[in-house]
Amino acid sequence: MTTLQRRTGIALWRQVADQIRQSVLSGMTANERLPAEAELANRFGVNRHTVRAAIAALEKEGTLRAEQGRGTFLNDRRRLQYPIGPRTRFSSGLKDQSQTRTGKLLSSRTIPAPPRVAEALELPKTAEVVELSTVSAADGDPISAATSWFDASRFAAIAEHYAETGSITASLARLGVDDYTRQTTAIEARHASSEDLDLLGLSPGAIVLLTRSVDVDSAGQPIQYGESRFAADRIELLIDNRAPAA
């Protein structure tokens, strides 16, 4: 039994909200009615007002809707699966699960390569790189915020291409990279920074999945190093070893 804890720095109503999301909603289908506030209060051992605060938060984030006199209902919000493998690409990976994918360029600049970037791209420490900050969305919902780095001597114009196409794959194609594959992906989880809260439209305390990835061209030369933050409540990462690299 998952007992709630006090004096932990996390308000009870927020713990209740997390519990409802995890244990109550997990066994429910879209548009199903939740137990009444009074029953939830009883089940979690808290006051009804605390449950109401939790429900208000879940309603604000779009998970639930409360209707006076009728009850509180689960909205339809499935978690997208984002595939990660040798041929990881944002747009094609979500193809089956969403109607529209957009990539928006927030900013770009050319800077001396930070140490971890130079290492990942196998560039000398003095090299310059192009840094892109982007936000990607599926069906209008922001899915990920990413920062990507490219060798400036080879991909100086990538920002302009990305601004036009909204796609890394398309931008690289214009610059002569007909194909590339994912070399490594490291995955961490953290609390979202306030900047990412804003970019991804999350509520405070939300979790992001952070991936750090290296892509290589067909010659095995690293061409992109990227750090992406995914809204953990909207997406899961899927590693499928069944489909071998084409």
Next chain:
Amino acid sequence: MTTLQRRTGIALWRQVADQIRQSVLSGMTANERLPAEAELANRFGVNRHTVRAAIAALEKEGTLRAEQGRGTFLNDRRRLQYPIGPRTRFSSGLKDQSQTRTGKLLSSRTIPAPPRVAEALELPKTAEVVELSTVSAADGDPISAATSWFDASRFAAIAEHYAETGSITASLARLGVDDYTRQTTAIEARHASSEDLDLLGLSPGAIVLLTRSVDVDSAGQPIQYGESRFAADRIELLIDNRAPAA
């Protein structure tokens, strides 16, 4: 700039603790001194007592140590890399990064297969499965808590073998599975449940990486479905496509 937020259900001292972990400690080396409490309070725009509460929490989780008159210092705690690929195994994956690995059996039982388990293992809905609850540790630090399911008709005795060996791979080998590979791994991130807080020795509000994985034998038959929770502040998941399956 990462501004702290109020009325979010997350206490300020906890937000400060997260900020210190992320932005202050990230650029520091082991045993380095942190800025003084007064300076941190000034930097984050909160009272010194709030910073002290944050430091107390980080000290309790082992990240820092405070010494009266001298300052507060960063403890040595690197994040382990847990590789995920076609040949994912707990013990061998952490071999280079730790001295000892242990696997402890918490409980086991034979139950009718829950729907998602039956689906993953390609069993009929009426099938029975063995459910193992385990905790794995590296060098004494708990790394992951896992729940695993096996076809009861094929692996009835796996609990006993695991209790003896502390290893899934070794237990399966005793039951005639000489080799197996990882078929799929889905990754999510969540707040740790109070049970996992306990099992993994985490402080409230901590994040876990949740993996749901299917392993298949050499004939392609699913043999294990598992749900593992990793302490996100101690580990990162690494997908490396460079090493092809042997």
Next chain:
DNA sequence: TATGGTTGTCTAGATAAATAGACAAATGAG
């Protein structure tokens, strides 16, 4: 239309978190 069940709103009091200020205790350097 009457009734039971549900969410919405209000008041009041108790507990936890945050701010403010003062001073003690330990450390290291001059």
Next chain:
DNA sequence: CTCATTTGTCTATTTATCTAGACAACCATA
């Protein structure tokens, strides 16, 4: 030893959060 710097402890006040209870508003349906 003296002094500036740092962490540790204490009191007091204000602001959030949580509990408790009552009742209104709305809905479905008998």
